[in-house]
Amino acid sequence: MQINRHYEDLTESYLFSTIAHKVSAFQQAHPEADIIRLGIGDVTRPHAPAVIRALHDAVDDQGRQETLHGYGPEQGYDFLKQAVQKYYGDRKIELEADEIFISDGAKSDLGNILDLFSSDNTVLVPDPVYPVYVDTNLMAGRKIVYVSATEDNGFLPLPDVRQHADIIYMCSPNNPTGAVYDRAGLTAWVNYANEQGAVILFDAAYECFISEPDLPRSIFEIEGAKTCSIEFCSFSKMAGFTGTRCGWTIVPKALAEGKLHAMWLRRQTTKFNGVPYIVQKAAAAVFTPEGMAEIQHTLDYYRENARVLSETLDELGIWYTGGKNSPYLWLKCPNGMDSWTFFDYLLEEAHVVGTPGEGFGANGKDFFRLTAFGDQERTREAAERLRCLLRK
């Protein structure tokens, strides 16, 4: 038996284990230090009451013979696909219900979608980036070309028409940079993808944080996107489902003359058995009027954290992306520090933990990520400490 040798090309990431080790060593040396963590990308607010009610009801269904739900459609129940369809329809994006596939989260589908493509495709991945885009392609032995996101392009690179591409990763609002493409930026990528015959894998997991009405929340707001794009979205940040697991993937039938839609359906019916019925009921409750009002309340809570942190960086004159329309802030480390030096400095002097940009790629080495998913009071306290420490 031969193993898949491409796994040997993966490099182990020590980012979060190194952070944990440094924080724990500091805490041991300074037991009195009150450490505030702004590094996590996980939600902290509980599920909306409408979601909890739907979960209890669905659990009761599973306890009664007449309402037990066994194997469901691998691609999701109609009640949830139709709710997602309406979520897009309300923004004038017309999708067929069976172009929507319910998933257990964007991460799974972003990895699994690669089953549909030849291994000799050329893959464009931005740097810095969510490491999963890189690793899932290395596992299949695909050639990766990095697209440089930098301070100069505001971490929103545009396509280089001289560069060939087959598969293009985009994430907007971006993790880790929080940068958001406007309509012109997305249009440039859609036109390029259509010219190249490439497919854009569009990670829209943070679309719910966009509040400016002119900024696109879906690639399908762009003309021509349906012939070149697959969109991945998630209830994780939208409704705090990081531990409850649900998302959706849109594969338009206009893409590659319907081939990719048919292949994805085949892939999912062969290698997946659908999302738990009770979780799909919970996800559908997010789209009810009560659910939408309640999740907006929670998103506003996180937005306020982002606002407080943005205001602080503005006052300090520190360059950053994100913080608006995004739960992430990506700041240039002050005083010429690199990202690990700044990490240590912030931990030691302010007892605040963030994420060094180097962990997301070479272009992140002078940058630093803060997140807005924490407690409001603690985030305000962290902002105050930053203000004191970094005031000129």
Add this chain to the structure above:
Amino acid sequence: MQINRHYEDLTESYLFSTIAHKVSAFQQAHPEADIIRLGIGDVTRPHAPAVIRALHDAVDDQGRQETLHGYGPEQGYDFLKQAVQKYYGDRKIELEADEIFISDGAKSDLGNILDLFSSDNTVLVPDPVYPVYVDTNLMAGRKIVYVSATEDNGFLPLPDVRQHADIIYMCSPNNPTGAVYDRAGLTAWVNYANEQGAVILFDAAYECFISEPDLPRSIFEIEGAKTCSIEFCSFSKMAGFTGTRCGWTIVPKALAEGKLHAMWLRRQTTKFNGVPYIVQKAAAAVFTPEGMAEIQHTLDYYRENARVLSETLDELGIWYTGGKNSPYLWLKCPNGMDSWTFFDYLLEEAHVVGTPGEGFGANGKDFFRLTAFGDQERTREAAERLRCLLRK
């Protein structure tokens, strides 16, 4: 962009759609006919009360900030891995907790595990077989060699040492045949796999139906299995989780010097985000004393159906496998009928629906699958109709 051309090697299965079409046409022509379906492989009994209580409690956890569970370990929570570890330990199978990976079901992991292997491996698949084993390998362009399961070998083929193998699929108790390997049969396969340097992918999804104490319920009851086997198991049939989705996969560290364990951990942390917290809590409740008692009660309900059907076939002198230690009965179609002819005959004359064996492979063409997952009263009625129709 080039698609994965291997998808073109897949053949569309029309098995269940053809069945549905035939049944619906018959029902339309005979609206008064009272059709009994013994074709389904899905459970019909509700979740155990202990499971329902655990689900409600876990849902409440997700509704409170202090008990919200966000991202969990991709490989599953310790509380569930330790419960599975004890489930094996009680049968004297010693596993390390981190050799157990919690999954959303055996089907997903049976497909995804193939990520770890080179595409030029030779794959041994029994015929007849659960079609997913074949399709997931065709998708990756692997060469499949069929191992012939027939009446002569009781649908329990043994290895042919002249045949090279890299990956070997086994399912015991088998879907669709219900046949169960004894210790000698499994030992022959384990020895062969170790000699070949092959890996056995052992699908144990129906192990809970084994009641004879001498029959192995896990490949790891066989000496030498840890250096050549990965086991897939599921709460689907054990606890009626077909719509609630949870299973586990055991990758021993002794296999390929730990390489496959490390690779699977890497695969899962990169392409999966774990099973919902609430579902893992429900699964853990299955292993409590109340949970185990309650699921045995349900399994006994299905076992009684299998017994009634077995008794009927015994009376009729029809050859079959399964029915004991399995929810499936795999019978030889009487009077020389092939499986589709018998399907039509049974539907028209007895208004009973089963599954033609041809749908599971060429060797199934004279055989027919009945399942024990139906209602007890209806199953008895179906047995009575079979008795009247097929009495000599």
